[in-house]
Amino acid sequence: MSEKIRLALVGCGGMAGAHLEAYGEIKRKGLDFFDIVGVCDPAEDRAREFARRIAGFQASPAATVYSSLEEMLSKERLHAVDTGSPHHLHHVIACTCLEAGLDVLVEKPLGVTVRAGWKMVRTAERTGRILATAEQVRRWIGPRTVAWAIRHGELSGRPRFFLAHSCHGPKEPQVEVEVKSPTWRQDKLQGGGGMIIDGGVHYADFLITCYGEPDTLFATCGNFNRSYVTRPDGSRLLLDCPDTAIGHLRFKNGVAGTWVWTGASPGRPTSFTVHYGDEGSVYAEGGYPMMPEFHRRDRSVLPAEDLRRQYLASLSEDERARLFPPQLFPDPQSLRGDHGVELEVHDFLCCVRDRRRPEVDGLDGLKAQAVSEAYLESSYLNRSVSVEEVLSGKVRAYQEEIDGRWGL
Numbered sequence: 001m002s003e004k005i006r007l008a009l010v011g012c013g014g015m016a017g018a019h020l021e022a023y024g025e026i027k028r029k030g031l032d033f034f035d036i037v038g039v040c041d042p043a044e045d046r047a048r049e050f051a052r053r054i055a056g057f058q059a060s061p062a063a064t065v066y067s068s069l070e071e072m073l074s075k076e077r078l079h080a081v082d083t084g085s086p087h088h089l090h091h092v093i094a095c096t097c098l099e100a101g102l103d104v105l106v107e108k109p110l111g112v113t114v115r116a117g118w119k120m121v122r123t124a125e126r127t128g129r130i131l132a133t134a135e136q137v138r139r140w141i142g143p144r145t146v147a148w149a150i151r152h153g154e155l156s157g158r159p160r161f162f163l164a165h166s167c168h169g170p171k172e173p174q175v176e177v178e179v180k181s182p183t184w185r186q187d188k189l190q191g192g193g194g195m196i197i198d199g200g201v202h203y204a205d206f207l208i209t210c211y212g213e214p215d216t217l218f219a220t221c222g223n224f225n226r227s228y229v230t231r232p233d234g235s236r237l238l239l240d241c242p243d244t245a246i247g248h249l250r251f252k253n254g255v256a257g258t259w260v261w262t263g264a265s266p267g268r269p270t271s272f273t274v275h276y277g278d279e280g281s282v283y284a285e286g287g288y289p290m291m292p293e294f295h296r297r298d299r300s301v302l303p304a305e306d307l308r309r310q311y312l313a314s315l316s317e318d319e320r321a322r323l324f325p326p327q328l329f330p331d332p333q334s335l336r337g338d339h340g341v342e343l344e345v346h347d348f349l350c351c352v353r354d355r356r357r358p359e360v361d362g363l364d365g366l367k368a369q370a371v372s373e374a375y376l377e378s379s380y381l382n383r384s385v386s387v388e389e390v391l392s393g394k395v396r397a398y399q400e401e402i403d404g405r406w407g408l
């Protein structure tokens with residue numbers, strides 16, 4: 001592509017703001033092969049605020065503000081769209097843009113259900129456009145180091161099993177939690193199923209990078225906080241999306257583990273991940289493994305900085321340039337915090353420019369989502385499910401109501 005990529009942002013909410021910052025950083029680092037020419041949100045004041053922020057790092061052209069996607073597509077000459085909307089609109093916005101001949105980056109989870117995800121994947125295949133899932137967690141240097149340490153047999157030996165526990169909150173003093181201002185996230189039909197879909201897909205995607213194809217899952221999900229909203233008549237409506245997901249997940253390579261994710265663990269929070277192999281374990285504090293260390297059989301410890309150094313030294317020049325482009329991050333050893341969004345939007349821009357496959361395409365996003373959906377389906381059906389039967393759509397009892405609502 002010889003001209004600059006003409007990009008639009010559709011949905012100007014919280015996460016789109018992080019994307020906006022990342023595009024600004026990329027420009028500030030001198031990579032000026034794209035312009036954000038349009039911003040679109042039915043809440044026009046948000047789109048206007050985005051246009052103002054864009055002007056801070058892109059002197060011209062100014063991004064035009066739209067409150068309707070259709071109007072933007074009819075007036076604006078575009079190559080690509082980056083969209084972060086409520087989940088039930090992902091397939092609507094993405095398919096409209098793909099049909100209009102644009103490449104699309106969609107925030108995770110790919111769709112509000114598996115059927116919504118397939119609709120997007122098939123539309124991308126038919127139109128020949130790029131569909132990428134915005135997935136930053138696997139791109140952080142911590143998770144990349146863990147995945148390498150697990151796969152690097154000389155260090156950790158044959159993988160055995162894993163534990164991933166992220167247990168926080170609640171902070172409210174009362175046992176039953178009133179949600180005073182519910183958003184689309186608390187609505188099963190718009191959000192798709194709460195935190196296991198919303199944040200869980202990050203972890204599912206990361207586990208896939210560690211162990212390959214998932215096999216079967218048995219899970220219990222629940223609304224342990226008994227969160228509710230108060231109806232206008234004063235009665236309580238219990239929220240139908242879980243705050244807790246407890247699952248036993250087995251991969252096709254035979255490795256199994258428990259993955260627990262909850263916002264309903266009163267008292268002491270516990271948050272860690274550990275992956276055991278024949279020769280030791282890769283351990284990290286926190287919900288995501290940002291600073292993993294390696295514990296050998298003899299109990300000696302390879303500290304996080306050293307493990308990271310070994311990982312980086314193991315990369316070929318090409319791998320290093322692909323995973324941590326030096327124009328963005330000349331010193332990956334020093335990386336902290338969220339550099340994943342910058343990497344993910346940079347990857348998308350390069351795919352649009354070079355006509356190559358994104359690291360996490362639509363189908364990859366859908367495969368990770370199928371693991372999260374399998375949690376909900378297994379709990380709903382009270383039996384183990386295979387991730388394949390969820391991905392194929394054979395099992396969709398929990399999702400059926402959502403599919404029905406959106407005509408999927």
Ligand SMILES: NC(=O)c1ccc[n+]([C@@H]2O[C@H](COP(=O)([O-])OP(=O)(O)OC[C@H]3O[C@@H](n4cnc5c(N)ncnc54)[C@H](O)[C@@H]3O)[C@@H](O)[C@H]2O)c1
Pocket residue numbers: 010011012013014015016040041042043046069084085086087089093107108109134136198
């Ligand atoms: N990767 C991450 O770490 C991360 C973190 C938070 C959210 N997300 C994802 O980002 C997406 C958005 O979440 P959020 O927290 O930013 O939500 P949000 O509610 O803050 O923003 C959603 C925006 O979409 C806009 N919108 C609604 N209908 C629209 C339409 N028809 N066309 C265009 N825009 C429309 C809303 O007005 C709002 O500004 C979700 O997919 C969510 O899962 C990802």
